[in-house]
Amino acid sequence: NAGVTQTPKFRILKIGQSMTLQCTQDMNHNYMYWYRQDPGMGLKLIYYSVGAGITDKGEVPNGYNVSRSTTEDFPLRLELAAPSQTSVYFCASSSTGMGPEAFFGQGTRLTVV
Amino acid sequence: EDQVTQSPEALRLQEGESSSLNCSYTVSGLRGLFWYRQDPGKGPEFLFTLYSAGEEKEKERLKATLTKKESFLHITAPKPEDSATYLCAVQRPGYGGSQGNLIFGKGTKLSVKP
Numbered sequence: 001n002a003g004v005t006q007t008p009k010f011r012i013l014k015i016g017q018s019m020t021l022q023c024t025q026d027m028n029h030n031y032m033y034w035y036r037q038d039p040g041m042g043l044k045l046i047y048y049s050v051g052a053g054i055t056d057k058g059e060v061p062n063g064y065n066v067s068r069s070t071t072e073d074f075p076l077r078l079e080l081a082a083p084s085q086t087s088v089y090f091c092a093s094s095s096t097g098m099g100p101e102a103f104f105g106q107g108t109r110l111t112v113v
Numbered sequence: 114e115d116q117v118t119q120s121p122e123a124l125r126l127q128e129g130e131s132s133s134l135n136c137s138y139t140v141s142g143l144r145g146l147f148w149y150r151q152d153p154g155k156g157p158e159f160l161f162t163l164y165s166a167g168e169e170k171e172k173e174r175l176k177a178t179l180t181k182k183e184s185f186l187h188i189t190a191p192k193p194e195d196s197a198t199y200l201c202a203v204q205r206p207g208y209g210g211s212q213g214n215l216i217f218g219k220g221t222k223l224s225v226k227p
Contacts, residue, residue: 004156042117042200042217043157058214090156104156 006105013081021076023091031094032074036087081112119218136201137183144204151198191225
Protein backbone atom coordinates (compact mmCIF):
# COMPACT_ATOMS: atom_id res chain seq x y z
CA ASN A 1 0.00 0.00 0.00
CA ALA A 2 2.78 2.43 -0.98
CA GLY A 3 0.83 5.15 -2.83
CA VAL A 4 3.21 7.86 -4.08
CA THR A 5 6.87 7.33 -3.20
CA GLN A 6 9.51 10.04 -3.54
CA THR A 7 13.25 9.63 -3.22
CA PRO A 8 15.44 10.98 -1.80
CA LYS A 9 13.81 12.61 1.24
CA PHE A 10 16.64 15.08 1.70
CA ARG A 11 19.46 16.31 -0.52
CA ILE A 12 22.08 19.03 -0.50
CA LEU A 13 23.42 20.13 -3.88
CA LYS A 14 26.17 22.52 -4.79
CA ILE A 15 25.46 25.30 -7.27
CA GLY A 16 25.77 23.97 -10.81
CA GLN A 17 25.27 20.31 -9.93
CA SER A 18 22.46 18.25 -11.40
CA MET A 19 20.17 15.65 -9.91
CA THR A 20 16.98 13.69 -10.50
CA LEU A 21 14.13 13.55 -8.03
CA GLN A 22 12.33 10.24 -8.30
CA CYS A 23 8.58 9.73 -8.05
CA THR A 24 6.77 6.40 -8.34
CA GLN A 25 3.09 5.58 -7.85
CA ASP A 26 1.50 2.15 -7.67
CA MET A 27 -2.12 3.18 -8.19
CA ASN A 28 -2.09 3.08 -11.99
CA HIS A 29 -2.92 6.79 -12.12
CA ASN A 30 -2.68 8.59 -15.44
CA TYR A 31 -2.18 12.09 -14.00
CA MET A 32 1.05 12.97 -12.24
CA TYR A 33 2.31 16.34 -11.00
CA TRP A 34 5.37 18.02 -9.57
CA TYR A 35 4.94 20.92 -7.14
CA ARG A 36 7.40 23.00 -5.19
CA GLN A 37 6.65 24.52 -1.80
CA ASP A 38 8.79 27.43 -0.70
CA PRO A 39 8.76 28.54 2.96
CA GLY A 40 5.68 30.64 3.67
CA MET A 41 4.39 30.25 0.11
CA GLY A 42 1.72 28.21 -1.59
CA LEU A 43 2.52 25.16 -3.69
CA LYS A 44 3.42 25.96 -7.30
CA LEU A 45 2.99 23.56 -10.22
CA ILE A 46 6.25 22.80 -12.06
CA TYR A 47 5.30 20.14 -14.60
CA TYR A 48 2.52 17.67 -15.08
CA SER A 49 1.69 14.59 -17.15
CA VAL A 50 -1.65 13.23 -18.28
CA GLY A 51 -0.26 9.86 -19.30
CA ALA A 52 2.84 7.96 -20.35
CA GLY A 53 4.72 9.88 -23.02
CA ILE A 54 2.81 13.14 -22.43
CA THR A 55 4.19 15.98 -20.33
CA ASP A 56 3.56 19.71 -20.17
CA LYS A 57 4.78 22.79 -18.35
CA GLY A 58 3.12 24.19 -15.29
CA GLU A 59 3.45 27.58 -13.69
CA VAL A 60 7.19 27.51 -12.81
CA PRO A 61 9.01 25.12 -15.22
CA ASN A 62 12.28 27.01 -15.76
CA GLY A 63 15.34 25.05 -14.66
CA TYR A 64 13.54 21.70 -14.63
CA ASN A 65 12.82 18.85 -17.00
CA VAL A 66 10.60 15.80 -16.79
CA SER A 67 9.94 12.56 -18.62
CA ARG A 68 7.16 9.99 -18.39
CA SER A 69 8.23 6.74 -20.01
CA THR A 70 5.93 4.58 -17.85
CA THR A 71 2.64 5.11 -16.05
CA GLU A 72 4.33 4.53 -12.69
CA ASP A 73 7.33 6.87 -12.86
CA PHE A 74 7.61 10.64 -13.24
CA PRO A 75 11.16 11.83 -12.50
CA LEU A 76 12.02 15.51 -12.18
CA ARG A 77 15.45 16.59 -13.44
CA LEU A 78 17.28 19.64 -12.13
CA GLU A 79 20.05 20.87 -14.41
CA LEU A 80 22.62 23.38 -13.14
CA ALA A 81 21.15 23.76 -9.65
CA ALA A 82 20.71 27.30 -8.35
CA PRO A 83 19.98 28.60 -4.82
CA SER A 84 16.52 29.66 -6.04
CA GLN A 85 15.70 25.97 -6.42
CA THR A 86 16.03 25.39 -2.68
CA SER A 87 12.57 24.15 -1.78
CA VAL A 88 10.46 21.17 -0.83
CA TYR A 89 9.29 19.22 -3.86
CA PHE A 90 6.09 17.22 -3.88
CA CYS A 91 4.94 14.69 -6.42
CA ALA A 92 1.24 13.92 -6.72
CA SER A 93 -0.84 11.50 -8.74
CA SER A 94 -4.50 11.15 -9.59
CA SER A 95 -6.86 9.14 -11.74
CA THR A 96 -8.95 12.20 -12.66
CA GLY A 97 -6.74 15.29 -12.36
CA MET A 98 -5.91 17.52 -9.38
CA GLY A 99 -8.64 17.45 -6.81
CA PRO A 100 -9.98 15.19 -4.10
CA GLU A 101 -8.60 12.07 -5.71
CA ALA A 102 -5.02 13.36 -5.80
CA PHE A 103 -2.45 11.73 -3.54
CA PHE A 104 0.77 13.46 -2.56
CA GLY A 105 4.14 11.94 -1.78
CA GLN A 106 6.04 12.81 1.38
CA GLY A 107 8.25 15.33 -0.34
CA THR A 108 11.95 15.88 -1.08
CA ARG A 109 13.69 18.68 0.80
CA LEU A 110 16.38 20.12 -1.47
CA THR A 111 18.98 22.67 -0.44
CA VAL A 112 21.30 24.25 -3.00
CA VAL A 113 24.44 25.82 -1.53
CA GLU B 114 -4.83 38.15 -11.14
CA ASP B 115 -6.12 34.94 -9.61
CA GLN B 116 -5.11 34.54 -6.00
CA VAL B 117 -5.91 32.76 -2.77
CA THR B 118 -5.36 34.37 0.64
CA GLN B 119 -5.54 32.49 3.90
CA SER B 120 -5.84 34.03 7.34
CA PRO B 121 -4.59 34.00 9.95
CA GLU B 122 -1.09 32.76 9.13
CA ALA B 123 -0.91 31.05 12.50
CA LEU B 124 -3.50 30.24 15.13
CA ARG B 125 -2.97 28.96 18.64
CA LEU B 126 -5.93 27.43 20.45
CA GLN B 127 -6.50 25.72 23.73
CA GLU B 128 -8.00 22.27 23.51
CA GLY B 129 -11.77 22.68 23.21
CA GLU B 130 -11.58 26.31 22.01
CA SER B 131 -13.52 26.51 18.74
CA SER B 132 -12.43 28.84 15.94
CA SER B 133 -12.44 29.38 12.17
CA LEU B 134 -9.85 29.62 9.43
CA ASN B 135 -10.50 31.85 6.43
CA CYS B 136 -9.71 31.41 2.74
CA SER B 137 -10.61 34.29 0.44
CA TYR B 138 -10.16 34.01 -3.31
CA THR B 139 -10.36 35.91 -6.56
CA VAL B 140 -10.45 33.40 -9.42
CA SER B 141 -11.95 33.42 -12.87
CA GLY B 142 -13.90 30.32 -13.70
CA LEU B 143 -13.81 28.67 -10.27
CA ARG B 144 -14.30 24.93 -10.62
CA GLY B 145 -13.95 23.97 -6.99
CA LEU B 146 -12.34 24.82 -3.68
CA PHE B 147 -10.30 22.30 -1.73
CA TRP B 148 -9.07 22.06 1.83
CA TYR B 149 -5.99 20.01 2.70
CA ARG B 150 -4.25 19.16 5.93
CA GLN B 151 -0.45 19.07 5.97
CA ASP B 152 1.53 17.61 8.85
CA PRO B 153 5.21 18.52 9.29
CA GLY B 154 7.41 16.63 6.84
CA LYS B 155 4.43 15.20 4.98
CA GLY B 156 2.56 15.92 1.79
CA PRO B 157 -0.90 17.54 1.81
CA GLU B 158 -3.81 15.26 2.63
CA PHE B 159 -7.22 15.95 1.13
CA LEU B 160 -10.05 17.02 3.49
CA PHE B 161 -12.93 18.62 1.56
CA THR B 162 -14.12 19.78 -1.83
CA LEU B 163 -16.73 22.54 -2.22
CA TYR B 164 -18.19 23.42 -5.60
CA SER B 165 -20.90 26.03 -5.11
CA ALA B 166 -21.80 28.89 -2.78
CA GLY B 167 -23.82 27.69 0.18
CA GLU B 168 -22.31 24.25 0.16
CA GLU B 169 -21.09 22.76 3.46
CA LYS B 170 -19.06 19.62 4.26
CA GLU B 171 -18.31 18.08 7.65
CA LYS B 172 -15.78 15.60 8.93
CA GLU B 173 -15.41 14.93 12.64
CA ARG B 174 -14.57 18.30 14.26
CA LEU B 175 -14.13 20.11 10.93
CA LYS B 176 -16.75 21.88 8.86
CA ALA B 177 -16.05 23.69 5.61
CA THR B 178 -18.35 26.31 4.09
CA LEU B 179 -18.24 28.28 0.85
CA THR B 180 -19.50 31.67 -0.30
CA LYS B 181 -18.88 33.45 -3.60
CA LYS B 182 -15.73 35.11 -2.23
CA GLU B 183 -14.44 32.96 0.60
CA SER B 184 -14.45 29.69 2.45
CA PHE B 185 -14.26 28.97 6.15
CA LEU B 186 -12.91 25.93 7.92
CA HIS B 187 -14.63 25.77 11.29
CA ILE B 188 -12.95 23.72 14.00
CA THR B 189 -15.21 22.71 16.86
CA ALA B 190 -13.70 21.67 20.21
CA PRO B 191 -10.26 21.00 18.69
CA LYS B 192 -7.85 18.43 20.08
CA PRO B 193 -4.03 18.49 20.01
CA GLU B 194 -4.07 15.99 17.14
CA ASP B 195 -5.77 18.64 14.98
CA SER B 196 -2.50 20.60 15.03
CA ALA B 197 -1.29 20.94 11.44
CA THR B 198 -1.09 23.40 8.59
CA TYR B 199 -4.37 23.73 6.71
CA LEU B 200 -4.12 24.58 3.03
CA CYS B 201 -6.82 26.02 0.82
CA ALA B 202 -6.69 25.66 -2.96
CA VAL B 203 -8.99 26.73 -5.77
CA GLN B 204 -9.34 24.91 -9.05
CA ARG B 205 -9.56 26.83 -12.28
CA PRO B 206 -9.02 26.16 -15.98
CA GLY B 207 -5.42 26.25 -17.11
CA TYR B 208 -2.32 24.19 -16.42
CA GLY B 209 -2.87 20.63 -15.33
CA GLY B 210 -4.77 19.17 -18.22
CA SER B 211 -8.52 19.15 -18.74
CA GLN B 212 -9.12 19.26 -15.00
CA GLY B 213 -7.38 22.57 -14.68
CA ASN B 214 -4.93 23.67 -12.05
CA LEU B 215 -4.97 24.33 -8.34
CA ILE B 216 -3.89 27.68 -6.90
CA PHE B 217 -2.80 27.16 -3.31
CA GLY B 218 -2.90 29.60 -0.44
CA LYS B 219 0.05 29.89 1.93
CA GLY B 220 -1.74 27.98 4.65
CA THR B 221 -2.75 28.49 8.28
CA LYS B 222 -0.61 26.80 10.90
CA LEU B 223 -2.86 25.61 13.69
CA SER B 224 -1.51 24.67 17.11
CA VAL B 225 -3.83 23.18 19.71
CA LYS B 226 -2.48 23.02 23.23
CA PRO B 227 -3.80 20.54 25.79
